[in-house]
Amino acid sequence: MKIAIIGMGTAGVSVLKELVKSDQFEQMQVDVYDNPKNMGQGVPFQNDSDQLLINLPAADMSLNLDNHREFYEWYENQTTFKFSNTKYLPRFIFGHYMKDYLQQYNYKYKNICLIQEEVSEVYIESKIGNTDVQYNVCTSKETQNAKVYDVVFLCIGTLTYHDPYNLKGTTGYIHTPYPTYNTLDYVKDSDRISIIGTGLASLDVIRYVTAHHPNLPITVTSRKGHLPSVRGEMPELEFKYVTPENFNEIKQRNFGNVPLDDAICLFLKDCAELEIPIERLVHRRQEDVILDLTYDLEHSEILGKFQSILELAKENLNWIWNSFSREDQKKFLADYQWILKENSNPMPPQTARLIIEHIENGIIEIKEGLESVEKVDLGFQLQFEDGTSQSYDIVINATGSKTHLADLDSDDQLVLNLENRQVVQAHPLGGIQIVAETNQVISPRYGTLKGMYALGQLTNGINQSRNGVMMIVKQAVSVVKHLLESKS
Ligand SMILES: Cc1cc2nc3c(=O)[nH]c(=O)nc-3n(C[C@H](O)[C@H](O)[C@H](O)COP(=O)(O)OP(=O)(O)OC[C@H]3O[C@@H](n4cnc5c(N)ncnc54)[C@H](O)[C@@H]3O)c2cc1C
Incomplete structure (x- = not known):
């Protein structure tokens, strides 16, 4: 069985981990695709500032559903990274833990091939009158370079960032805050900075900027001006009625x-x-x-x-x-x-304490009622509901990623191509259509694709609000189980 895994972040590595465990693994040839930077780490857990923390205790998050402490134990047993607060570890450490899995598999198994390139097309070439399909995967624009697979896992993570005020490409507008350690490369110490969006991404920017530019005041703003909640002591619970x-x-x-x-x-x-x-x-x-x-x-x-x-x-x-x-x-x-x-997705308590401290000493202002952001001669004009406006030199976009196919542009070319070739179709509430029980892609041209699975944020219309690590790992386990059962 020839298998392609497209995208090697949390979902891709988890799918590979499940395939390796199977007793059919020897009969598989598995090619995994990603760019060299994200291969094995994905986007949220890429190398970035150690100020960006995992949003739950390290001992509660792992790729192993049978051992929630596995990541924490991995951290304790390695010597490269050491931090004083081990309850909430930096995100990139989790990336290295995932990558360690990939490197070990790559070293151990000859039937795994790492292809350090992004995929540009996945298309189906079925003979007229034939309903059996195979999947062609290309990393270039040339079809003669396509590789043919029986099974494809689409694990490409989140779509690109929203651009709610049409500012992409404008000088002074930082379209995506990651990696944060490059975010302020061209920002002067005298610049007036605003962050639009008050979710988890803006907390990342706040943590980074206040640690590295301690006297740079920042305005953080959105329509409601609400920050995420603060993580409490979360016990294990079970439903008695929602069953x-x-x-x-x-x-x-x-x-x-x-x-x-x-x-x-x-x-x-x-x-x-x-x-x-x-x-x-x-x-x-x-x-x-x-x-x-x-x-x-x-x-x-x-x-x-x-x-x-x-x-x-x-x-x-x-x-x-x-x-x-x-x-x-x-x-x-x-x-x-x-x-x-x-x-949900609450911030660690230490981040909450840091924000309170910075608001009290005047470094951070959180402002609600944002209505519009406009490029003007000397920067940006932010207009608020109460009729006031403020000027900034820099706007950092932390409004989060797109969810609907209708909003995509050429930065999400693979998904646009998949839609154009009628391999995937938009779900009206976001992402692409899949079968909820199996994660199999539903094509408008070919119906349910038996060998094509999608995981993660690309399936947000069906997998509403289910994008945390542990939920992605659960999806990977059940998707691979479905594949193996259907082939045996
Ligand atoms: C900033 C941020 C912080 C987060 N923090 C947490 C957290 O602390 N705890 C938690 O549980 N969840 C967190 N999440 C949720 C997180 O999205 C998931 O937990 C998980 O990492 C998603 O896994 P994924 O494999 O779907 O995406 P990713 O891990 O991003 O992997 C997708 C991969 O696909 C690759 N890719 C994309 N396009 C192509 C292509 N055309 N060809 C080949 N490869 C491609 C990308 O390069 C990337 O490596 C966070 C999310 C974000 C955005």
């Missing part, structure tokens, strides 16, 4: 769907059972960043429980989400998605 059994029973009475209101009812029953004061926690914000961060720091136990139940919901979101009608999915995105967004 596949209850969902299956409700589906029988509702044309194959679970109405959103019924699902919310079950979720609230679970919250009551676990003594989580959901109303109070959802509406706890006081619209004052210092008060909000302090509240989170001081309520780590109850907040941790709340974050755990949201994490549990995300872990199970594939069957929860895909039980809803399209109308209810849209309603969920409009009415509830913000709760997940603001309270």
